[in-house]
Amino acid sequence: MFAQLLTPPYIPFTFSFLIMVGIGLIEVVGLGLGHLDLDGDGPPDAGDSVLAWLGLGGELPVLIWLTSLLGCFTVTGLAAQQTMTALSGAPLHPGPAAAAALLIGTVLNTSAANGLARVMPRFESTVVSTDDLLRRRGTVLEGTARRGFPARAKVIDHHGQAHFVMLEPHEDDDTIGTGESALLVRREGKLFFAMADRPTSLNPI
Incomplete structure (x- = not known):
């Protein structure tokens, strides 16, 4: 199975998994880049709505959001390639497979990110208006x-x-x-x- 992950059809998802692990290690050793403040003083616009839909409009740190997205992309891609191999005897080309996994993974990540934002402790900040x-x-x-x-x-x-x-x-x-x-x-x-x-x-x- 490990050798299969190093073949071209699986490379995008293997690479995504390695990045996800790397971000996790950065967070563990306390070198995270912190919370990305996306709140603005102006009225909400279409861009704010898109960010909120993606799960980036609240209090979820951007690295946690990115880790979640990479996880959804990796799992979706591996599952798709395994399914195609079982059905047709061969996985998809890495380009279409990565594009499909990114689309489906982004949709899945909206639910995952919003769920994480609800259960994670809120950041205490001394920043004042x-x-x-x-x-x-x-x-x-x-x-x-x-x-x-x-x-x-x-x-x-x-x-x-x-x-x-x-x-x-x-x-x-x-x-x-x-x-x-x-x-x-x-x-x-x-x-x-x-x-x-x-x-x-x-x-x-």
């Missing part, structure tokens, strides 16, 4: 922020990570100086607008 910085306080690091003249500020997110943003005062006539903290209240593109944290003085009655 830019909008998550709103309603948090930032400290101006240098300069004085005025309307039309933003200053660089540091904001700490809920994971304790520091983010550096450019901010202007929310009020037209306000200023926020170096070392002062301010509440980020809105955003326009990459620019934040903030209200300075200053004590309100109470006039005696």
Whole structure:
């Protein structure tokens, strides 16, 4: 059987199996390339729908998805060649056999990948959206922020990570100086607008 796997009709599937084993070894020794983030900030389009159908639109790492695809391709190809050999006495030519196995394997992999995505533990990430910085306080690091003249500020997110943003005062006539903290209240593109944290003085009655 092993010698048969080295014959031309089986070479595409033997090669696929070796790649699958290689990826598995990479994952085992901890050198995996990690999670491929395919999420975008824009509205879903046809490309996103195709990725979701293929099983790549969720939280499944791309290497796991690729390993699953290679497994489906290998099993489908070997089964097809064995079946054709039993029926006609000879396997298919490697080109048509690989094309058919890729088509059928891709369809099978949609179910396999989506099933794996449901049972695999979710990836914990400390990545935050830019909008998550709103309603948090930032400290101006240098300069004085005025309307039309933003200053660089540091904001700490809920994971304790520091983010550096450019901010202007929310009020037209306000200023926020170096070392002062301010509440980020809105955003326009990459620019934040903030209200300075200053004590309100109470006039005696």
